Amino acid sequence: MGRPPCCYKEKLRKGLWSPEEDEKLLRHITHHGHGCWSSVPKLAGLQRCGKSCRLRWINYLRPDLKRGAFSQEEESLIIELHAVLGNRWSQIAAQLPGRTDNEIKNLWNSCLKKKLRQRGIDPNTHKPLSEIKNEEDKAFDRNKNHEKSSMEETSKMGMVVQENMISSFANERYPLEVSSCRKLSTNNLAANSETHEFFRSGCFLTTYEDGGTATNLVGDFSFQQLVYGLNFGIFKNPDTTLSFNSIPNDRASNQFNFGALPSMILPLMSTSNILTPRRVKNSVCIAADSSMNSYTNASNGFQTLETTMMGTSGNSSHESTTNIELQSNSSFFESISWGIENCGESGKEAQIQGLEANPEEIKWPECLQTPFLLAPSSQNQCPQTSYGEIKPEVPFPMIETTMDIYSKDLQRLAESFGQIF
DNA sequence: AATACACTCAACCGCGCGAGC
């Protein structure tokens, strides 16, 4: 039990401040500073306690206060900071000039918490609400998927993964495993604002000796990351090497290795570019948690998959959201099921060479012959392109996509590691 | 128009902490 409030000592006013009171307090502090708050009311001629005066000054009268609604940037920053600092409102407020802890706290409680929940994120832990459920699902899927083993399908799709190449981050390993490749049902995708999947992943920003750069995702791959990878592939440097969804570089040998998803992108990209090994100059790993929601656009039937990636490193944190809009296609969604082939080096080489030699002969699952449409969610006028019709020489829409934003944000994170790319 | 409900936000309250005695 703390001390009784100072207001109990005397008969002091409580409640809302009148303009006259504001005027008195403002005039006093402007001329004399606040000094000892407990003496302010007496000196300013107010029937208030010092605590109340202090609060009124800090939250309302202070001249450097920023008025008006919070910007999107401010909201994002608050979410980022909250992920790191929790409910330390004063520390959060210190990062937002002109904003008070009280203001931020109110915004959080009335608005931001709700927004996060709508994204399927627990505002307290900043982890997806579905995490526990997903873990249960994964445990279930692990058993099922191991039974039916997707080796054959994996081979068809040219997916090659070496588990021992997977780097760890945050002192943990997130090995690729079949169980993480959860298949989504159409019903799930049709649900409104549902978090489908949560995956922990590492994100690598890599520069190559030939001057190229790449963003590699690694970790607990999922179907969503496949879509994520498509998003990367469509809009980011389509005519050069893309390792966005590859297994991370094997640092021991400084060798770039190939991942599970490029085969999905092959019809869109130059095969040789994707598969040509490149020597790594530098690479930084960023730990990240991600969640994905889908929304259905009733007017055009498009699914918007919204991926939110939250990364932390040291004292900094980050959140970015990527949207990709897909036209619903039940056969496509239902049929995607891919796994990992933990093959040896020779097997990998053979597959790579095979693909390089005869990229046209890649066997695609029947379902993937069904065209699906891609368009950036913010630009519905973007050409709707059947992936089967895309030719490498056709220029891709190079627009400021969310992926570009994402890259910038990753850059910020990378800089927090003290590395410049 | 009346009522209920939801939401925002200013302000209050309790408590922890550190300084001073």
Place this chain on the structure above:
DNA sequence: GGCTCGCGCGGTTGAGTGTAT
């Protein structure tokens, strides 16, 4: 070391306002 006091923080409240029925 123990006590008092002031400051600052975070949780909570409740008046005011907006919106739906």
